[in-house]
Amino acid sequence: DIQLTQSPSFLSASVGDRVTITCRASQGISSYLAWYQQIPGKAPKLLIYAASTLQSGVPSRFSGSGSGTEFTLTINSLQPEDIATYFCQQLYSYPPITFGPGTKVDIK
Amino acid sequence: QVQLVQSGAEVKKPGASVKVSCKASGYTFTGYFMHWVRQAPGQGLEWMGWINPNSGGTHYAQKFQGRVTMTRDTSISTAYMEVSRLRSDDTAVYYCARAQLYGSSWYFDYWGQGTLVTVSS
Numbered sequence: 670d671i672q673l674t675q676s677p678s679f680l681s682a683s684v685g686d687r688v689t690i691t692c693r694a695s696q697g698i699s700s701y702l703a704w705y706q707q708i709p710g711k712a713p714k715l716l717i718y719a720a721s722t723l724q725s726g727v728p729s730r731f732s733g734s735g736s737g738t739e740f741t742l743t744i745n746s747l748q749p750e751d752i753a754t755y756f757c758q759q760l761y762s763y764p765p766i767t768f769g770p771g772t773k774v775d776i777k
Numbered sequence: 778q779v780q781l782v783q784s785g786a787e788v789k790k791p792g793a794s795v796k797v798s799c800k801a802s803g804y805t806f807t808g809y810f811m812h813w814v815r816q817a818p819g820q821g822l823e824w825m826g827w828i829n830p831n832s833g834g835t836h837y838a839q840k841f842q843g844r845v846t847m848t849r850d851t852s853i854s855t856a857y858m859e860v861s862r863l864r865s866d867d868t869a870v871y872y873c874a875r876a877q878l879y880g881s882s883w884y885f886d887y888w889g890q891g892t893l894v895t896v897s898s
Contacts, residue, residue: 703884705822712872712888713814713822718879724886756822763882765838766812766824 671695671762673769675755681775688744690772692757697737701761704733704742707771708753717742718760744774752776779803781873781889788895789863796859797892799873806854807831810876812885813847813858815869823869827876827883828856863896870894 672695682688692702700720705713715724717733720740730745744751757769784798799811813825826837828847835847846859856873871892874885 701880701882705885712891713874713885714888715884715886718877718884758822758884760879760882760884764836766882768822768824770821 670765671698671759671767673757673759673767675757675769675772677772678770679773679775681777682747683777684747684749686747688747688751688774690742690755690774692735692740692742692769694738694740694759694761698759698761700736701759702733702735702740703758703760704731705756705758705768706751706753707756708750713756716755747774747776749776779875779887781875781887783871783873783889783892786893786895788897790898791864791896793863793896794859794861795863795894796857797871797873797894799856799858799889801854801856801875804875806849807851810878810883811847811849811856812874812876812883813845814872814874814885816872816891817866817869820869825858825871830856860894863894865896868894868896 674693676691702720704717707713721733732743754771754773756771780802782800807830810827812827828835830849849856873889875887876883
């Protein structure tokens with residue numbers, strides 16, 4: 670199975686900051702990666718798929734990049750409503766479907 | 778608009794079964810696979826399996842084979858997920874999620890609101 674790790678596991682930043690989260694895969698997965706946002710108490714929400722394609726309706730301050738084994742999710746100009754946990758998911762190998770452990774983002 | 782509405786919270790005793798429903802609206806129910814994902818308190822996301830609403834075909838994660846059953850009723854656009862022989866570590870929020878095929882796997886573009894299942898004696 671392909672394992673995903675995320676770093677950092679927790680970060681605290683100020684409103685307006687640029688925030689970067691990294692997801693690493695245990696083997697190359699081309700661009701087969703998705704990112705989700707989970708606001709506390711809510712269901713996950715799709716942000717990005719195919720490593721860099723923004724899902725319809727997602728604010729443009731979110732962007733994704735990377736291929737192979739290292740990927741990043743960037744939030745340009747962090748907003749209070751971005752307080753959430755962010756998960757990556759590999760789309761390369763099935764079964765199983767695997768997710769990263771999550772990165773919790775908080776506001777300073 | 779696409780909506781997935783799940784049934785309400787459940788409290789069950791160890792050894793019992795629970796059946797969670799997921800009613801779809803705003804799209805053709807039989808046109809998209811439905812997956813189930815669970816999340817234990819304070820933990821990450823764990824994929825459980827899928828059902829093809831068109832054919833009724835299913836595939837379960839190895840961990841859940843023999844204990845999970847996914848079904849659907851196309852007449853009411855509803856998917857079901859039943860877990861039997863519940864244990865305390867099955868306490869989790871269970872989500873249904875509409876899947877988009879990508880490559881040889883899926884990503885999930887719409888999720889239900891989640892159903893908390895608590896297993897306690």
